[in-house]
Amino acid sequence: MRDPPAQPLPRLTTLAKLLAADYWIVLDDVQFTRRDYQHRARLAGIGAPLQRQWLSIPTHLPGGRWTAIRNAQIVDPMRSRRRTMQMLRQYFGSSPHWPALDQALAPVLDLFTTTDKTADVTEASTHILLDLLGWKGQVLRSSQLAARPGRTQRLADLAAVTGARSYLCGTGGMTYLETSLFTSCGITITPFRTPTTGGWDSGRAFSALRALMILGPTAxxxxxxxxxxxxxxxRTVA
Known part of the structure; x- marks a missing residue:
């Protein structure tokens, strides 16, 4: 099981963890964090990896800094839609795999006209990548599940709700999780490590779109x- 907040067009390392899990619990009721990956993705060119640029969804926080992710609102949705499409075509339109991505992106772009919630768009953008890669898992939202307060306790309770036997944890999370709270629920914490060479050397920094447009969905x-x-x-999960 994995439970990160939704990210627009997530990084390769995030996508790898989600693909390995049977459940993705979207943390939609935690505090929105500006200048994080919750509303932006860093793009890198296919043939020019040093060509880099942030693709951001300008976001308004109606409740100030304490606004929950699910309540954050898109600023000027139509302008954000145009810019998103323009940047993605600029960076990846030359790929032979672009037509498949272009088609898959259509419902995500349509959301800019039907919702003002940043989280709706970011979650949908992750969905389409998982669908292209053939993920058969289930998506849940933390706001709809019962969990006790406390950073680790909450994650352990959310994992227990799914009946998970294992919680996939990145190297950053391993530094703060209280493992005893998971083991008391019968859940193993499984460190999830990705390679650091080849195309993975920038896997924590850039959107997985670059790898997708180079390799194609199947590869x-x-x-x-x-x-x-x-x-x-x-690492077996429920």
């Missing part, structure tokens, strides 16, 4: 599943 899905298979054998 990228195979590569990500190979990474998942190399994790600790206890």
């Amino acid at each position: 990228l899905a195979d590569a990500l599943r190979a990474v998942a298979a190399n994790q600790d054998e206890s």
